[in-house]
Amino acid sequence: MWFRQCLSVLVVAWAATAATTDRPGKPKTFELTFTWEKHAPDGFKKEMILTNGKFPGPVLELNHGDDVEVTVRNKLPFNTTVHFHGIEMLNTPWSDGVPGLSQRSILPGKSFVYRWKATQAGSYWYHSHHRSQLNDGMYGPIVIHPKAGAARPFAKISNKDKVIRAMEKAEAEVKPLVLSDHRHVTSERGWDINVASGLETPCFDSILINGKGRVDCWAPEKIASLLTAEQRLFLQLGNGTAFTAKGCLPASIIAAVQARGKVTNVSAIPPEIFDQCTPTNAPREVIKVNKKGGDETTWVAFDLIGTFGLITGVFSIDEHPMYIYAVDGDYIEPQQVEAVSLTNGDRYSVLVELTKPGDYTMRMVSLTMPQMFTGTATLSYRDPKKPAPPTKESVPYVSDVGLNLTASVRFFDQAKMKAFPPAPISQTAQQTVKVAMRVAGPFSYNWALNDTVYPMALDDATPLLFRPDPERNNNVTITTKSGTWVDLIFQAVNFPMPPHPIHKHGNKMYLLGQGNGLFNWSSVAEAAKVIPASFNFVDPPRRDGFSTPAALQGPSWMAVRYHVNNPGAWLLHCHQQSHLQGGMSMAIQDGVDKWVTVPKEYLNYK
Structure with a gap:
């Protein structure tokens, strides 16, 4: 009986990941099968793309220098391709995944093999590059571990060997956090609505963390109290007074301001796109981390991956500063911050010290002018040598529209971002x-x-x-x-x-x-x-x-x-x-x- 149970667990674990083979002297191989199925990431069931039966897709975990083969099996009812975002595809541009530019589309029922070399280390991700299929859920993280002797910037955070070793261990076990916006209509339906109305429709339903979240509907009083100066300006320019129940700029304002002078038909937009909000109570992601007992230093590393179709947002972890040590896969001189802005395609690798066991809210807050909404998850850890801490609400660094709640909150400053080690640049351009x-x-x-x-x-x-x-x-x-x-x-x-x-x-x-x-x-x-x-x-x-x-x-x-x-x-x-x-x-x-x-x-x- 014990043997059967263990075998069952192993089979389930294997099936839940990308099929991979790692043989000495052979490429590291993965298989990604895309299917069109009903799924409910935020509690609302819709048709979307699953990868090996999962959403988001499984992690592709590699080592710097690996040769890679990714076999894609298209079981979708439409064409597709896969782009490996941020991977330079050095000397293999035919594996970049752009239809009509670097490859022919993968037809329904067909397969395609992408071959490339992991010439970079760090955080990356893969996604469809056919039309707007990313909005249908075709994406997943890529982790490429650096070589053992690679220079790391952790000594700029601490000069203690014990702490540096703890950071290196955390990096080796880095946890991807896939941050995404989510719509209840398919990408094809969303585009049809754009065409019928003559408008861009930048209003989503939820923000997901690792594919989990829920629809929150805010009271009109809360929405009115959180309006930013930019949002008030757009309301004023369009002769409007309020955002919708879904926290969106009304379609009529978009037509009057962004689309002024263009052909529009606001009546072609279904009310659920901008105006109606129906809350759900789906489970949110819980990240559990094992903390060492006593005074031993414990760190956790996350790869924040902005897989958004539209929004830009602010990420923070209540009561826990972050050291950002890599951006878009490259090491930088670490910046300690309480919050960081992410937009479409961004990756930030962060280290967090676990100093006070408990449960803390991880927040992803929309900064995009046309809509205010948030997504949350929980970071949970305990000290094995101490009693469980009392349950309490964690204290946020940022508001529900991404503004700092105290003057001490530090945001990542891209202007101060310095490569580690320095990256040379030509002083002239041809x-x-x-x-x-x-x-x-x-x-x-x-x-x-x-x-x-x-x-x-x-x-x-x-x-x-x-x-x-x-x-x-x-x-x-x-x-x-x-x-x-x-x-x-x-x-x-x-x-x-x-x-x-x-x-x-x-x-x-x-x-x-x-x-x-x-x-x-x-x-x-x-x-x-x-x-x-x-x-x-x-x-x-x-x-x-x-x-x-x-x-x-x-x-x-x-x-x-x-x-x-x-x-x-x-x-x-x-x-x-x-x-x-x-x-x-x-x-x-x-x-x-x-x-x-x-x-x-x-x-x-x-």
């Missing part, structure tokens, strides 16, 4: 590309980089990677030469305009500077002579995604620089799913003079 961001066309759900909506029809075209065009320099394509440094200048030319989380596939970018107004110079070098304080050429932040500054009452700009050291066809896009599907993308032919040779199995895949 190419400058200005990119205008705007609402384009007759409808407000169409967005553009460089004034042109990226056509979704390209998803079904022969991938650009398979037949590059060295002379192509149109409004939806950038072409670069290998070994050069390129500056991208993003300008919000229309306003009011929200921040856009811009993600580049293939490699990371440096944030040189940002500001208000139009970028009225031909290059960063020229601008730096006039406004030198606006730029950092010494130790700028380096990430695979940056959010452009909001343009509330006038234009704004952001300048990034990257090194062309990974030839291939890569996507540059806003990571908000409605903006991505609305056309806010560009293709980049990086290193077109040293193009890669695509293996026949990918060229001939159908």
Whole structure:
């Protein structure tokens, strides 16, 4: 009987994870099977994508330097692909997962094998890159453990060997926290509503942590008391008085302000999208950690992963400061904070010292102007050598709209983010590309980089990677030469305009500077002579995604620089799913003079 019980537990544990094989000298292999099933993450049952029968998908756990094979089996009723977010895909651009750019779509009933090398360590994630399927739940975390001898920044937190060892142990057992917004309509239905109404519909139902959460409906008095200055401005501009029962900016205000002058039909939006709120009582995530007894130091590490379809939010753990030691997979000089803002695609690796056993609320609070809502989980730990602590409410650092509740609350400051060890940057660039961001066309759900909506029809075209065009320099394509440094200048030319989380596939970018107004110079070098304080050429932040500054009452700009050291066809896009599907993308032919040779199995895949 004992043997059968143990065998049953082992079988269940195996089935709940990604199928993986790790053989010496062989690639580490995983199998991901996608199915379309009914599931109720927040207590409301809907059709969504499950990965190996789970939501979110299982962790892909690797070591730096591993060769990787991920076999995808598409049992969905529609096409799909998988993108491994933040993975540079060095010398394997055909495994980047963008339909019509680096691969052909995976048809229903078909399989596809992604092959790549783990040339980076840290926190990453995988998700669908077909239309807005991310909003249907196709995503999961990736953990790539650093090599044993890798330089770590923990000595900058403590000079005690015992504490550093405890931090290293926590990092080796890091726990992903998948933070997501969730809608009760499918991505296809949501897009159909956008098209029918002529509007973007930026209102969700819940915030999930590791796939769990619930719908909370706030009293009108609470919603009114929490309105921010930006939200009041939009109500004023649209002649409105209040947010909806769901905590959303009314659709009529979006039509009057963001979509002014565009074709709209607010009556085509079902009331449950913006106006109606039906609470649920689904279970929330509980993170249990074993604390060592007595005076022994105990730390826990989390990878915070922003898998949002739309929102930007603030994460905090009541009564527990965090040391942020890595951002987007790269080590940084640690910052001790009480709260950190995350947007679409962001990853923050944090260390938390467990000093006072009990139960503490982990909070994910929306900062996105069109909606106020929150998601919570519980961090729970006990001291095995002491009695259980009394039950009590933990004390938050931030309000339900992400504002600090005391002057001592510290937020992560990206401007002070320093690479560990330092990452070199060229002081000059050989190419400058200005990119205008705007609402384009007759409808407000169409967005553009460089004034042109990226056509979704390209998803079904022969991938650009398979037949590059060295002379192509149109409004939806950038072409670069290998070994050069390129500056991208993003300008919000229309306003009011929200921040856009811009993600580049293939490699990371440096944030040189940002500001208000139009970028009225031909290059960063020229601008730096006039406004030198606006730029950092010494130790700028380096990430695979940056959010452009909001343009509330006038234009704004952001300048990034990257090194062309990974030839291939890569996507540059806003990571908000409605903006991505609305056309806010560009293709980049990086290193077109040293193009890669695509293996026949990918060229001939159908």
